[in-house]
Amino acid sequence: MSGEPRGAVAWHTLWQTVRHGEESGLWCIYITHPGNELGGKHPTSTAPEHRPTVLHWWGKSREKATKRGACLGCEWEGQDRRTEKDAVEDAHDHAWPGWRNLPGVLPPSSTALYEKKVYERWLAEVKRAYPIGWLEAGGPIVTIRRDSAFSRHEPGKAPGGGYDLAATYFRAKKIRDNHAQPTLDMEFPS
Incomplete structure (x- = not known):
């Protein structure tokens, strides 16, 4: 859909501005993954450009795929996945080929x-x-x-x-x- 945020940082920023209970369906950085400090303090990454993370679908109107690999260093987002592990691997394929x-x-x-x-x-x-x-x-x-x-x-x-x-x-x-x-x-x- 045009006009949607693009990338982990943009989605998470939007998610943080929405009051709980108003979510009509947004991606946010999954708790405990880099970029979401709700799960605890993450060490600062020394990655030069691309930094993998995972987005989680927050809200209704989604079938079973509720995770997506993403990058904190650019606007890349992977395809929708059912599991956190698959999303993490997609993000690493983007950020750390090989x-x-x-x-x-x-x-x-x-x-x-x-x-x-x-x-x-x-x-x-x-x-x-x-x-x-x-x-x-x-x-x-x-x-x-x-x-x-x-x-x-x-x-x-x-x-x-x-x-x-x-x-x-x-x-x-x-x-x-x-x-x-x-x-x-x-x-x-x-």
């Missing part, structure tokens, strides 16, 4: 989270496997998690402030398409 070819890594061990030297070793291994400057620029990390079938793509959880993307969610789709996701073998003391 992310699907990153090796999946095991998240840092609980020891690494509390011992700086162990964490730094883990991070150094990841940085060697990822494109130079990727994480520092706010790029996503792809992690293989124990609860992979139900894992959420987590905004702000990658070193550098990008998304921590659950490897197996898109891996299953790629395997169906005969494209396997590479994994990075790393061994660290627990």
Whole structure:
């Protein structure tokens, strides 16, 4: 429809000006995603231009697709999606092309989270496997998690402030398409 806002920032700005109860159907930045501070403070992204986020349809008159990938750095919006995970992946296809070819890594061990030297070793291994400057620029990390079938793509959880993307969610789709996701073998003391 012409005259509609375009882009995550414009939609969210409009949504913030509408009094609750008056919504006739608007997109807003989904809670906990970059650009919506209702879900908590997000680290400032260092992404140079495009920054992925997710829009959520607020209101009635929508079928089942209520999420949409979007960018905080431009007016790009993805297609309507049923799930948050699909919308996050669309946003990353826009903002970080090539992310699907990153090796999946095991998240840092609980020891690494509390011992700086162990964490730094883990991070150094990841940085060697990822494109130079990727994480520092706010790029996503792809992690293989124990609860992979139900894992959420987590905004702000990658070193550098990008998304921590659950490897197996898109891996299953790629395997169906005969494209396997590479994994990075790393061994660290627990």
